[in-house]
Amino acid sequence: MLDILATFGGWYDLPAHLSYLILAISFFVTNIYWLRILVIVSFLFEIVYFSMLTSYLWSGIAWDLVFVAINLYRLADLLRARRMVNLASGGHLLRTALPNMKDEGLAQLVALGEEWTLGEGEALTRQGEPAEAFFLIMEGRTRVEVDGVRVGAIGRGEFVGEISFLTGISATATVVADGPVRLIALNRDRLAQACRDNAEVSAVIHEVIGEALARKLVSANRRTVADVQAQAG
Numbered sequence: 001m002l003d004i005l006a007t008f009g010g011w012y013d014l015p016a017h018l019s020y021l022i023l024a025i026s027f028f029v030t031n032i033y034w035l036r037i038l039v040i041v042s043f044l045f046e047i048v049y050f051s052m053l054t055s056y057l058w059s060g061i062a063w064d065l066v067f068v069a070i071n072l073y074r075l076a077d078l079l080r081a082r083r084m085v086n087l088a089s090g091g092h093l094l095r096t097a098l099p100n101m102k103d104e105g106l107a108q109l110v111a112l113g114e115e116w117t118l119g120e121g122e123a124l125t126r127q128g129e130p131a132e133a134f135f136l137i138m139e140g141r142t143r144v145e146v147d148g149v150r151v152g153a154i155g156r157g158e159f160v161g162e163i164s165f166l167t168g169i170s171a172t173a174t175v176v177a178d179g180p181v182r183l184i185a186l187n188r189d190r191l192a193q194a195c196r197d198n199a200e201v202s203a204v205i206h207e208v209i210g211e212a213l214a215r216k217l218v219s220a221n222r223r224t225v226a227d228v229q230a231q232a233g
């Protein structure tokens, strides 16, 4: 062990080896929090090493301090976003409904979302009229009606208004509260802007819209088959 250390410069160079070892480990880390923490620790070891040298490496130390400051700033940003999501009403549900979205994207949605409450019988969307927003149901149940006929139900953790958001057409159904409902309304224009600004937000929103449409298509197919069988039998 001692021989190996001597080959690599002895105890004196240990902070440098630790610095580069931690930096190398950080290359494998995919969690952005740990990546930044490891990079900061790596540069701190390098600062220790540079200040142990007989001729202080001031330019190296100065650059290391810049890198530490940048990573601390970005880490603080990430923690601020996480805190914002955790403290927001509905933030936890947004996190569950959008499991592939990172905290910064979720914080953007929290900032553009509004919490709405509906009483029994109040309409969230009206067939043929523009849907105001893309909605995530936080609590309660809604019924979906087309031409006055009930075609489905949407509950906690599910989305409403994805067709209007995706295509820009008017609401294809009337969605009415079945009892008290609490929801998050994501303003359509601001959400579209967030999707244009942030590729990750766009990808995750379109992914959940795809899943929501698939689920609704499957249950609509089941209902159609049940109706046809009931008529035949």
Ligand SMILES: Nc1ncnc2c1ncn2[C@@H]1O[C@@H]2COP(=O)(O)O[C@H]2[C@H]1O
Binding pocket: 125, 131, 144, 151, 152, 153, 154, 159, 160, 161, 162, 163, 164, 165, 170, 171, 172, 173, 174, 175, 216, 220
């Ligand atoms: N068959 C259905 N089952 C469940 N939800 C529906 C059904 N048809 C329409 N919806 C929802 O009702 C919403 C009305 O507004 P959108 O057309 O934007 O998006 C629609 C869907 O979110």
